[in-house]
Amino acid sequence: xxxxxxxxGGEQVQTKLRGDExxxxxxxxxELRASFAGxxxxxxxxxxxxxxxxxxxxxxxxxxxxxxxCLVVIVVHLKSGTQVGVGTVIYxxxxxxxxxxxxxxxxxxxxxxxxxxxxxxxxxxLADAMP
Numbered sequence: 001x002x003x004x005x006x007x008x009g010g011e012q013v014q015t016k017l018r019g020d021e022x023x024x025x026x027x028x029x030x031e032l033r034a035s036f037a038g039x040x041x042x043x044x045x046x047x048x049x050x051x052x053x054x055x056x057x058x059x060x061x062x063x064x065x066x067x068x069x070c071l072v073v074i075v076v077h078l079k080s081g082t083q084v085g086v087g088t089v090i091y092x093x094x095x096x097x098x099x100x101x102x103x104x105x106x107x108x109x110x111x112x113x114x115x116x117x118x119x120x121x122x123x124x125x126l127a128d129a130m131p
Contacts, residue, residue: 052108059105059113066120067098073124087127094123 027035041047070091077088101116 052110055110056105056108056113059110059117060102063098063102063105063113063117063120066117066124067095067102070095070098070120070124073127085130087130090123090127090130094120094127097123 074088074091074095077091078084097116098120101113101120104110104116105113
């Protein structure tokens with residue numbers, strides 16, 4: 001489930017601005033306890049944080065693996081003494097895309113990271129299929 005703003009677990013959390021309708025500038029302890037007790041799931045934020053951390057870690061690992069494979073293949077091509085061809089260039093672009101995916105995952109941009117890693121893997125597969 002995707003949540004936006006202050007929405008939690010399918011219900012909208014209502015908050016009052018300070019100073020509205022004679023409310024005191026600072027809410028009392030009873031008001032804070034009541035607002036926390038009114039939440040549907042107290043562990044919701046912790047669970048979402050753990051899921052996001054797990055997704056970032058998995059994408060960083062996948063991107064690093066694709067980047068490592070591309071780097072090894074580039075080094076093997078360059079050490080073999082053959083001419084640098086289009087395949088090696090495509091492996092280089094795939095390496096750059098995988099590196100971008102790792103950095104995007106580290107910064108929390110998981111959709112961009114997934115797109116960059118898939119593009120890197122597809123590029124590496126295309127370069128491997130080239131003569």
